[in-house]
Amino acid sequence: MSCFKLPKGLIKELDKFWWGYSDDNRKIHWVKWEKLCEAKEVGGLGFKEIEKFNDALLAKQVWHMINNLDSLCHHVFKARFFLDCSILEAKDSIVGSYAWKSILSARDVIRKEMFWRIRNGESVRIKRDKWLPAQSSRSVISLIPQMATDSKVSEFIDHDSAE
Structure with a gap:
């Protein structure tokens, strides 16, 4: 699950196995699925929603590739x-391997919640990257007319006074 995106059909079959039903024969469900998926510490059984768990494991691969540039992967x-x-x-890529396509499918999980830490601002683009602290968009949405698209945040930092 950490290397390949599970097909929807397989996820459905696994859910059927855990939940205990087939198309023509339903079993009694004594507890809601949400309760089963709660952590054991709060009284659940700690089941994982398979599709979300699969996406999380693949997103972890993306995160490792972002942070471990020297890794073989x-x-x-x-x-x-x-x-x-x-x-x-x-x-x-339409010609990429299934492993690559799986990793790309989880890239949006990382993109959705990721934003830059400015530090020296040399690698953060003012207009194109998410770097603002506001939760709404985290990127500049107002027009900055006399600035190139790839201008960096470091252009606004006074390195002498660190402001």
């Missing part, structure tokens, strides 16, 4: 699929 996929950019900017 990163080197192999970078050489084949995103040679001149990061995994977050890699284009979808």
Whole structure:
């Protein structure tokens, strides 16, 4: 599950197995599925929603490739699929392996909640990256007319006074 996106049909069959029904024969459900999926600490059985768990494990692979640039996995996929950019900017590939397509499917899980930490601002683009602390969009939405699209946040930082 951490390497491949499970097909929807398989997820449905696994849910049927755990939940105990078939198309023509339903069993009695003594407890709601939501209760089964709650953590054991709060009285649930700790079941995982298989599709979300699969997405989380694949997103973990994306996170490792973002943070471990020296890993073999990163080197192999970078050489084949995103040679001149990061995994977050890699284009979808119709000729890619199932493992690569699976990893790309989870990339949006990371993108959705990820935002930049500014530090020196050298790698954060003012207009294109999510870097603002507000929860709504985290990116600049107002017009900045005299600035190039790839201008960096570091252009606004006074490095002498660190402001």
